[in-house]
Amino acid sequence: EDKVVQSPLSLVVHEGDTVTLNCSYEVTNFRSLLWYKQEKKAPTFLFMLTSSGIEKKSGRLSSILDKKELSSILNITATQTGDSAIYLCAVPYAGGTSYGKLTFGQGTILTVHP
């Protein structure tokens, strides 16, 4: 059974701080790892990391995949109050008719205070 574990479960910082969120996984056939941001409503897609694309960056957010350690980190630099959200990590199952279904971690609740 695929498993995804995120840490920490919650984090409180002040604006301007840099944060690192962790995601570790155990999957039968690794294909990719996805990061989502969820504010008040639906999760929105941030990054997808694969064996051929182990590092992604968008503005103040960046993510790295470590296939040896079976983990990924999401970094947010110079945090802003608008970064307050739940950050979710997920890995897809790659086999049979269940192809593409995602297993999610518990999520990290990030709170950024002014």
Place this chain on the structure above:
Amino acid sequence: DVKVTQSSRYLVKRTGEKVFLECVQDMDHENMFWYRQDPGLGLRLIYFSYDVKMKEKGDIPEGYSVSREKKERFSLILESASTNQTSMYLCAIRTGGSDTQYFGPGTRLTVL
């Protein structure tokens, strides 16, 4: 842009009622998913469908059923709602061969 809509944002039902949650996509995507989200547990897959009339159980299917009569519509059914089914329900679609899923706005269901 991918568009996924859900029939209600908030819903309050009574124990024992039959509840229908609807999800509609505006494209021709084959894979559709229903998740529930609870604090500290992340998103858990209830059911998914990989084509019309085709469905598979996810990790927590007990107490739920689904229906997919048309490609654009995927319904989640609570046959007899119970208080432990109070949760946020999220529908998602998977586009083409990508692993990325796109989510609807969610339905917050309260069962009294």
